[in-house]
Amino acid sequence: QKEVEQDPGPLSVPEGAIVSLNCTYSNSAFQYFMWYRQYSRKGPELLMYTYSSGNKEDGRFTAQVDKSSKYISLFIRDSQPSDSATYLCAMTEEYGNKLVFGAGTILRVKS
Amino acid sequence: DGGITQSPKYLFRKEGQNVTLSCEQNLNHDAMYWYRQDPGQGLRLIYYSQIVNDFQKGDIAEGYSVSREKKESFPLTVTSAQKNPTAFYLCASSPKRGGTSEQYFGPGTRLTVT
Numbered sequence A: 001q002k003e004v005e006q007d008p009g010p011l012s013v014p015e016g017a018i019v020s021l022n023c024t025y026s027n028s029a030f031q032y033f034m035w036y037r038q039y040s041r042k043g044p045e046l047l048m049y050t051y052s053s054g055n056k057e058d059g060r061f062t063a064q065v066d067k068s069s070k071y072i073s074l075f076i077r078d079s080q081p082s083d084s085a086t087y088l089c090a091m092t093e094e095y096g097n098k099l100v101f102g103a104g105t106i107l108r109v110k111s
Numbered sequence B: 001d002g003g004i005t006q007s008p009k010y011l012f013r014k015e016g017q018n019v020t021l022s023c024e025q026n027l028n029h030d031a032m033y034w035y036r037q038d039p040g041q042g043l044r045l046i047y048y049s050q051i052v053n054d055f056q057k058g059d060i061a062e063g064y065s066v067s068r069e070k071k072e073s074f075p076l077t078v079t080s081a082q083k084n085p086t087a088f089y090l091c092a093s094s095p096k097r098g099g100t101s102e103q104y105f106g107p108g109t110r111l112t113v114t
Helices: none
Strands: A011-014 A019-025 A030-038 A045-051 A054-058 A061-066 A071-076 A085-093 A105-110 B004-007 B010-013 B019-025 B031-037 B043-051 B054-057 B064-066 B076-078 B087-094 B109-113
Touching: A011 A019, A019 A085, A019 A105, A030 A061, A045 A054, A045 A061, A071 A085, B004 B087, B010 B019, B019 B031, B019 B087, B019 B109, B043 B064, B076 B087
Parallel strands: A011 A105, B010 B109
Antiparallel strands: A019 A071, A030 A045, A030 A085, A054 A061, A061 A071, A085 A105, B004 B019, B019 B076, B031 B043, B031 B087, B043 B054, B064 B076, B087 B109
């Protein structure tokens, strides 16, 4: 079993929809959680960075962490065709030296 | 312009040749990382360095080597011992030592070995 599980998709939604992207994990020691967006043939871009449980909002993006369920989510409101990309979750322990990544979810927003 | 640069963007090599991928950052970050990305897989850590003249193996270090002689530079050599070197290689840096700090990525180098 992988340490971080992420549905590969693709997830196809119409423009303007609310998108929910999710990751589950098995290591209860993970404390820091990140979401990256990666366009085709480009490097990942950091979108959200959260610590422990709770919500964090930045513009159209909301990151949610539920440590009791070992489940994290990224919500995108009013999705745009420019949001079409692969979304990677990543996480690490309190004093960890490296990030553990999910395999990524492909998102397609249709105009 | 602050950021991470990787060169070249595309690289082609014959089997049996060593090849070095460049990674430079002007963000004054302490830590630097090399990842490999294959289709349908997440990023896998090859090597990382938290301080000049020191580096550690990641999860898939076999067939790779690195050096960290300067804070801003972390080149990766893909040796002929790497059995399946064709992949997308990503370099990252983070402002603090230790994985609890967020990482920022370069644009990547796509290596094709035939």
